[in-house]
Amino acid sequence: MTSTDHAVDHAADIDRHVKIYVTVFVALMALTIITVAISRLHLPVPEAVTIALIVAVIKGSLVACFFMHLISEKKLIYAVLALTVAFFVALLFLPTLTHFNGFWIHG
Amino acid sequence: MEIPYTVEVRRDTGLTNGKIGIWLFLASEVMLFGALFASYILIRTGSPTWPRGDSILNVPLATFNTIVLISSSVTMVMAWASLKRNRFGTFRIYLGSTVLLGGVFLVVKYFEYSHKFENGLFPSTNNFLALYFTLTGLHMLHVIGGMVVNAYFWGPGAKLWKTNPEWFANRVENSGLFWHFVDLVWIFLFPTLYLL
Amino acid sequence: MSQTTGTVAAPGAHASHDAHHEELGFLRKYVFSTDHKVIGIQYAVTGLLFLFFGFSLMMLMRYQLAYPGAALPLIGKLLGESRMPGGIMLPDFYNELGAMHGTIMVFLGVVPLAVGGFGNFVLPLQIGAPDMAFPKINMVSYQCFFLGGVTMLASFFVPGGAAQSGWTSYAPLAVIASQGQTFWLIGMIFLITSSLLGAVNFITTTIQLRAKGLTFMRFPFFVWAQFVTSFLLLLAFPPLEAAGIMQLMDRLAGTSFFLPSGLVVSGQVVANAGGGNPLLWQHLFWFLAHPEVYVLILPAMGIVAEIIANNTRKPLWGYKPMVYSLIFLGFMSFIVWAHHMFMTGMGTAMAAFFQTTTMIISIPSVVILTALILSLWGGSIRYNTPMLFALGFLPMFGIGGLTGLPLGLNVTDIPLHDTYYVIAHFHYVVAPGTIFGLFAGIYYWYPKATGRKMNETLGKIHFWGSLICMNVIFMPMFKLGLAGVSRRLFDGGATYGFAQPVLHLNVVSSWGAWIMALFQLPFIFNFFWSIRHGEKTGDNPWEATTIEWSAPSPPPHGNFVHAPQAYRGPYEYSVPGAAKGFAPQFEA
Numbered sequence: 001m002t003s004t005d006h007a008v009d010h011a012a013d014i015d016r017h018v019k020i021y022v023t024v025f026v027a028l029m030a031l032t033i034i035t036v037a038i039s040r041l042h043l044p045v046p047e048a049v050t051i052a053l054i055v056a057v058i059k060g061s062l063v064a065c066f067f068m069h070l071i072s073e074k075k076l077i078y079a080v081l082a083l084t085v086a087f088f089v090a091l092l093f094l095p096t097l098t099h100f101n102g103f104w105i106h107g
Numbered sequence: 108m109e110i111p112y113t114v115e116v117r118r119d120t121g122l123t124n125g126k127i128g129i130w131l132f133l134a135s136e137v138m139l140f141g142a143l144f145a146s147y148i149l150i151r152t153g154s155p156t157w158p159r160g161d162s163i164l165n166v167p168l169a170t171f172n173t174i175v176l177i178s179s180s181v182t183m184v185m186a187w188a189s190l191k192r193n194r195f196g197t198f199r200i201y202l203g204s205t206v207l208l209g210g211v212f213l214v215v216k217y218f219e220y221s222h223k224f225e226n227g228l229f230p231s232t233n234n235f236l237a238l239y240f241t242l243t244g245l246h247m248l249h250v251i252g253g254m255v256v257n258a259y260f261w262g263p264g265a266k267l268w269k270t271n272p273e274w275f276a277n278r279v280e281n282s283g284l285f286w287h288f289v290d291l292v293w294i295f296l297f298p299t300l301y302l303l
Numbered sequence: 304m305s306q307t308t309g310t311v312a313a314p315g316a317h318a319s320h321d322a323h324h325e326e327l328g329f330l331r332k333y334v335f336s337t338d339h340k341v342i343g344i345q346y347a348v349t350g351l352l353f354l355f356f357g358f359s360l361m362m363l364m365r366y367q368l369a370y371p372g373a374a375l376p377l378i379g380k381l382l383g384e385s386r387m388p389g390g391i392m393l394p395d396f397y398n399e400l401g402a403m404h405g406t407i408m409v410f411l412g413v414v415p416l417a418v419g420g421f422g423n424f425v426l427p428l429q430i431g432a433p434d435m436a437f438p439k440i441n442m443v444s445y446q447c448f449f450l451g452g453v454t455m456l457a458s459f460f461v462p463g464g465a466a467q468s469g470w471t472s473y474a475p476l477a478v479i480a481s482q483g484q485t486f487w488l489i490g491m492i493f494l495i496t497s498s499l500l501g502a503v504n505f506i507t508t509t510i511q512l513r514a515k516g517l518t519f520m521r522f523p524f525f526v527w528a529q530f531v532t533s534f535l536l537l538l539a540f541p542p543l544e545a546a547g548i549m550q551l552m553d554r555l556a557g558t559s560f561f562l563p564s565g566l567v568v569s570g571q572v573v574a575n576a577g578g579g580n581p582l583l584w585q586h587l588f589w590f591l592a593h594p595e596v597y598v599l600i601l602p603a604m605g606i607v608a609e610i611i612a613n614n615t616r617k618p619l620w621g622y623k624p625m626v627y628s629l630i631f632l633g634f635m636s637f638i639v640w641a642h643h644m645f646m647t648g649m650g651t652a653m654a655a656f657f658q659t660t661t662m663i664i665s666i667p668s669v670v671i672l673t674a675l676i677l678s679l680w681g682g683s684i685r686y687n688t689p690m691l692f693a694l695g696f697l698p699m700f701g702i703g704g705l706t707g708l709p710l711g712l713n714v715t716d717i718p719l720h721d722t723y724y725v726i727a728h729f730h731y732v733v734a735p736g737t738i739f740g741l742f743a744g745i746y747y748w749y750p751k752a753t754g755r756k757m758n759e760t761l762g763k764i765h766f767w768g769s770l771i772c773m774n775v776i777f778m779p780m781f782k783l784g785l786a787g788v789s790r791r792l793f794d795g796g797a798t799y800g801f802a803q804p805v806l807h808l809n810v811v812s813s814w815g816a817w818i819m820a821l822f823q824l825p826f827i828f829n830f831f832w833s834i835r836h837g838e839k840t841g842d843n844p845w846e847a848t849t850i851e852w853s854a855p856s857p858p859p860h861g862n863f864v865h866a867p868q869a870y871r872g873p874y875e876y877s878v879p880g881a882a883k884g885f886a887p888q889f890e891a
Contacts, residue, residue, distance in 0.1 A: 010191070011192060014188050014191050014192050017188060018185070018188055021181055021184050021185060021188070022181075024181075025177070025178070025181045028177045029174065029177070032170065032173050032174060032177065035298055035302065036166065036170050036302065039161065039166075039298070039301075039302035039303075042159075045303070048302075048303055049303055052298040052299075052302055052303055053298075055298070056294055056295050056298050059294045060291050060294050060295065063177075063180060063287055063290055063291050063294065064287075064291060067180050067181075067183075067184045067283075067287045067290075068283075068284055068287045068288075074120060074121045074122050076120050076121075076122060076127065076510065077122070077126075077127070077130050080130060080131060080134055081130070081134065083134075083534070083538070083634075084134040084137050084138065084538060085137075087138065087538050087539075087637045088137055088138060088141045090637060090638055091138065091141050091142060091145050091542060091590060092141060092144060092145045092148065093145075093148075094586075094638070094641070094653075095145055095148075095149050095582075095583065095586040095587075096145070096148050096149045096152055097653060098586070098641060098644075098649050098650075098653040099149060099152070099153060099580075099582065100152070101649060101650035101651075101652045101653040102647075102648045102649055102650055103648045103649075103650060104648060108433050108434065108860060108861040109433075110433065110434060110436060110437075110438070110512070111511075111512065112436075112511050112512070117511050120510060120511065122511070124436040124437065124507050124511050124512075127506070127507045127510060127511065128436065128437060128503050128504075128507050131502070131503045131506055131507065131537060132499070132503055134537060134538060135499050135502075135503075135537050135538065135540070135541050136541070138538050138539075138540075138541035138542055139541035139542070139544060139545055140545075141541075141542070142541060142542035142544075142545035142546065142587055142590070143545050143549075145542075145586075145587075146545070146549065146560065146583055146587070149580060149583050149586075150560070150578070150579065150580060150583065153580055154578055229556075229557070230552060230556045230557070230558045231556060231557030231558055231559075231575070231576060232576060233559075233576045233578065234558075234559060234560070234576065234578045234579060237552065237556075237558035237559065237560060237576075240552075240556075241548065241549060241552055241558070241560075245545075245548065
């Protein structure tokens with residue numbers, strides 16, 4: 001079904017992927033150590049949350065882009081995920097925003 | 108009767124049915140965990156006080172677990188890569204390692220939970236613990252689910268490699284996507300619960 | 304696997320294979336089937352049974368509302384002393400009936416019929432596919448629905464009875480309620496799982512298994528409707544599942560996700576940790592429940608669109624605006640939910656936000672309804688039973704939709720919230736709205752499923768009786784609500800002074816309901832009688848243009864003898880200069 005040429009390209013492709021997987025693994029380990037180390041500094045909550053989130057987003061993006069191959073996925077998948085992210089953000093923040101706009105919050 | 112695009116991709120979308128199916132399912136899972144994170148945000152911001160994660164939970168143990176889960180993600184993707192390289196034996200080693208690492212994760216969680224219970228810390232004790240147990244509990248159910256599917260592909264399901272290697276590789280890839288997602292959720296759960 | 308361009312595997316090509324396949328036994332063919340048509344019929348019949356059961360619960364309630372405190376003859380005694388001592392309904396039992404009526408109608412009746420039934424049966428046929436992308440998952444999704452239904456029904460028999468905190472299960476009441484509520488939560492988890500599996504199947508099937516030449520803008524409107532509906536189910540249900548898990552934790556593990564500090568029940572302080580937020584439940588519930596109402600209406604709009612095009616012998620007016628409106632509507636439906644929460648003390652900024660999105664979402668609804676109405680202009684209208692129900696849908700949905708506007712504006716919502724006005728509004732949309740669309744669909748696709756038509760005379764009796772009775776039931780409720788009568792009052796407002804001048808309307812609504820039940824009998828009889836005795840039809844009795852009508856009636860396993868192809872748009876009726884009065888999508 002596949003020509004030998006195809007199979008050779010294919011193998012080289014996978015080798016390249018494997019190198020990337022190992023690199024990403026090392027990066028994830030490093031970022032994990034970093035995020036734990038920073039938490040030891042006991043920063044004020046807003047700063048702590050921001051930094052922890054940034055690190056988590058970087059780690060998550062590495063897993064999504066390279067382990068889940070999202071970086072080379074098809075447009076349809078991107079479209080579904082873009083829609084999901086939009087609703088995810090709405091769900092994450094609108095209830096809390098509504099709570100803090102309530103009449104019981106003074107001042 | 109055969110369903111088209113189970114194994115070969117449809118030309119205009121470039122995708123197989125299974126690949127679309129698993130991503131749609133993962134989209135729903137994003138909303139599931141999203142609701143729990145939204146609940147965490149609402150409850151925490153509405154609370155006059157909130158304990159630091161490291162004052163109640165065991166950070167070193169959870170860091171270890173994070174490393175375990177990330178490693179299992181690597182072995183998972185290596186399992187799929189082995190199939191694409193036609194190395195069935197290597198595939199089994201990597202997939203087996205993935206399941207084993209998942210088992211390690213569960214064992215650590217067992218110790219974490221039982222330590223909490225022994226010290227009188229239950230979901231009913233306060234909302235921090237309620238969220239902790241519910242979030243990690245639901246995550247744990249997903250770990251178990253992923254392990255069951257992976258164990259199937261390691262064991263009885265591997266027969267498919269002989270008759271339809273391309274289909275088998277696709278199914279392992281899709282199972283891998285689920286497993287990576289479980290890792291992804293933990294990447295956010297860990298700092299949220301343990302470090303903040 | 305060969306590198307095909309994706310033609311559907313025609314059963315004929317596998318004739319030699321099939322000759323080796325054993326004929327499937329009864330169980331594999333009709334109970335544990337993976338064929339979308341069998342599953343569709345399973346969903347449809349189960350859904351119809353639940354619709355009639357849910358309606359029966361309401362008919363019981365209507366006796367109490369019409370004649371509060373009166374003993375119900377015959378049936379009253381049968382229901383036992385714990386529910387109706389001496390035949391007189393207890394308030395708790397009224398609440399049980401109310402909560403389960405809502406739950407059953409929405410989650411066990413309408414959605415399984417509209418999405419599980421029509422979606423499963425029609426969608427693959429209409430896009431020229433041999434089955435759904437994941438047939439086994441399809442079977443599992445029906446089984447989850449079935450288990451959910453069994454769980455919900457079982458809840459009536461546990462101590463304390465079924466759930467009785469409304470279909471909305473608000474905390475903290477639902478958290479402290481009796482055992483039936485736990486069954487409700489578990490039942491919901493089954494039902495949500497069923498919907499999620501179905502949604503994945505529908506979306507994948509629509510994208511991947513459509514016939515050659517069937518581009519997205521050549522889809523019948525029904526296909527678009529089911530497609531958008533599936534996205535709503537996929538992305539909106541999980542938060543309710545999360546909320547259900549949290550409410551189960553509150554009930555069973557003693558957590559306080561939804562229980563505030565200092566909660567006092569029956570004079571006793573609740574010994575919980577507290578610190579929870581009852582509004583969290585509301586947010587998560589309505590995050591699902593608002594898109595859910597579009598899940599209720601969109602399939603019906605899809606069905607009505609098909610039937611109108613077919614029976615006006617004209618293309619739909621404004622197909623493209625209708626499709627774009629559908630997509631926009633689906634998107635907006637995720638960011639309007641808190642218009643159900645205007646009375647929870649939200650501030651003006653957020654109220655303004657949700658009011659604005661709610662007003663915006665009315666636009667695509669109006670576009671779709673207007674396009675459907677304009678589609679009638681200049682048509683050669685055939686007044687068969689499916690068309691009568693489709694025509695009836697239009698003004699009824701119009702009333703339902705327009706009466707929603709004052710509810711969506713936060714100021715006018717203040718006097719109307721939780722009154723009978725709300726009940727009238729949403730019943731107009733779902734009952735003479737969606738359910739009429741579903742009836743239309745049953746009469747329309749019955750020949751495809753069975754090879755026979757349902758009887759027209761019985762159909763017309765069913766239609767006219769139902770149309771009149773629906774209005775008799777629900778129109779007075781607007782007046783009741785405007786007078787200030789709250790919903791969920793077990794005596795229909797009898798103890799309130801301001802309600803006295805309008806209480807007689809409860810009697811009117813009740814008689815409307817009981818008479819409407821009688822008008823369903825011709826339909827039930829017709830449904831079963833026509834299987835054997837209906838007028839036999841060929842493949843395309845309605846002279847329709849969409850692909851499902853090219854399959855045999857009923858279609859075999861695999862659906863099409865030759866893989867269909869789409870050559871043109873879905874509604875090429877009365878094309879000027881054409882030899883035939885209609886150009887089917889599937890004919891070269």
